[in-house]
Amino acid sequence: MNDADPILRRRRVEALYDAVPVSALMGLGGAAMLATVFWRPDRHALVLGWLVASCLPIFARMGLRLAYRHRRHQDGASLHWVWASLVLMGLTGLAWGVGLGWMLVHGDADEVPVVVGTALGAVAMTMTNMAYWQTHAAFQVPILGSLAVAVLAARPSFANVLAGASVVLCVAQLSVARRMGRIYVEALRVSLDNERLAQDLATRSHALEQANLELEVLSRADPLTGLANRRSFMERLHAVWKRAEQEDLALALLSVDVDRFKLYNDAHGHGAGDRCLQAVASALARACRSEQDLAARPGGEEFAIVLPATELRDAVQVAERVRQGVIDTSSDRDWALPAGVTVSVGVACRHPRDGGSVEDLLREADQALYAAKDRGRNRVEAAPAAVVA
Numbered sequence: 001m002n003d004a005d006p007i008l009r010r011r012r013v014e015a016l017y018d019a020v021p022v023s024a025l026m027g028l029g030g031a032a033m034l035a036t037v038f039w040r041p042d043r044h045a046l047v048l049g050w051l052v053a054s055c056l057p058i059f060a061r062m063g064l065r066l067a068y069r070h071r072r073h074q075d076g077a078s079l080h081w082v083w084a085s086l087v088l089m090g091l092t093g094l095a096w097g098v099g100l101g102w103m104l105v106h107g108d109a110d111e112v113p114v115v116v117g118t119a120l121g122a123v124a125m126t127m128t129n130m131a132y133w134q135t136h137a138a139f140q141v142p143i144l145g146s147l148a149v150a151v152l153a154a155r156p157s158f159a160n161v162l163a164g165a166s167v168v169l170c171v172a173q174l175s176v177a178r179r180m181g182r183i184y185v186e187a188l189r190v191s192l193d194n195e196r197l198a199q200d201l202a203t204r205s206h207a208l209e210q211a212n213l214e215l216e217v218l219s220r221a222d223p224l225t226g227l228a229n230r231r232s233f234m235e236r237l238h239a240v241w242k243r244a245e246q247e248d249l250a251l252a253l254l255s256v257d258v259d260r261f262k263l264y265n266d267a268h269g270h271g272a273g274d275r276c277l278q279a280v281a282s283a284l285a286r287a288c289r290s291e292q293d294l295a296a297r298p299g300g301e302e303f304a305i306v307l308p309a310t311e312l313r314d315a316v317q318v319a320e321r322v323r324q325g326v327i328d329t330s331s332d333r334d335w336a337l338p339a340g341v342t343v344s345v346g347v348a349c350r351h352p353r354d355g356g357s358v359e360d361l362l363r364e365a366d367q368a369l370y371a372a373k374d375r376g377r378n379r380v381e382a383a384p385a386a387v388v389a
């Protein structure tokens with residue numbers, strides 16, 4: 001009876017007490033029927049005493065079920081619940097066995113069939129207790145044993161045969177109950193294993209989804225700066241271009257390059273070079289006006305910002321914020337940069353309705369960036385090349 005798995009044991013105990021209402025109602029109904037059939041003035045005291053004795057354990061089981069439901073979250077897997085049910089079922093079977101035996105001996109030809117039919121029905125109803133088949137045995141053994149004794153005491157025709165049949169039925173019931181109990185417990189175990197497997201699969205599936213999301217983020221983000229990488233940048237640029245075509249909107253692009261970065265990196269080391277790139281990325285992210293703008297690091301010391309629905313003048317203002325933001329960030333003590341950093345910014349803007357392509361926009365932004373480099377760096381230039389800062 002003591003399962004190593006506490007969850008399986010809890011399921012068995014729950015099933016045992018879930019069967020109480022039906023068996024209790026049938027027990028009370030059967031007792032009331034027998035009491036009605038055998039109620040006579042000369043034996044009403046005996047019948048009433050038996051009725052009380054047979055019903056008290058049933059009410060006790062119903063009360064025990066309420067107690068179990070109240071405490072099952074605390075000690076619902078404890079075997080003392082099983083033993084309590086086993087004792088009450090044994091007391092119920094004993095009361096019924098004594099009463100049915102007496103009724104079989106003292107009943108007339110009309111009453112005896114009722115006694116036998118009720119006894120067999122009561123035994124059959126306790127088959128619902130297969131979660132712990134021992135509770136079924138505790139009820140049916142006293143009943144069938146009492147019937148065998150009562151048949152021998154009454155000495156009807158073929159008494160030995162009937163008594164032997166009762167014993168054989170009792171043994172057969174025990175064998176069937178034990179086998180059904182094992183099958184029931186095995187079915188519970190398989191069901192529990194399936195639930196655990198389903199839960200494990202759900203957990204693994206969730207973990208896999210999270211890992212895929214993380215991989216997706218990593219595949220679209222630059223690992224050093226956290227900005228969009230080249231792949232994500234190009235996908236977004238093409239998507240925004242298509243939307244600009246559909247809605248007749250302007251599209252601006254900033255091409256940003258760190259001034260003299262190779263010299264900076266060689267002079268101060270790769271660690272300082274990485275912090276420099278991170279500081280520039282921070283300035284670009286702050287310059288973005290909303291989530292619609294996309295700051296990216298296509299590669300090396302090159303950066304870019306995609307500005308949807310933005311005219312050239314507004315794009316130049318954003319570019320100037322980037323240029324000044326990099327200067328301010330490089331002097332911020334929190335970044336601990338060994339030297340000042342500046343950037344050059346090229347600005348290009350196009351209306352897709354005027355023709356051209358994404359490649360044209362990229363080429364114009366790069367040409368404006370080269371113009372800023374040629375004219376002294378730390379500048380913003382717009383295409384066509386016109387000095388704006």
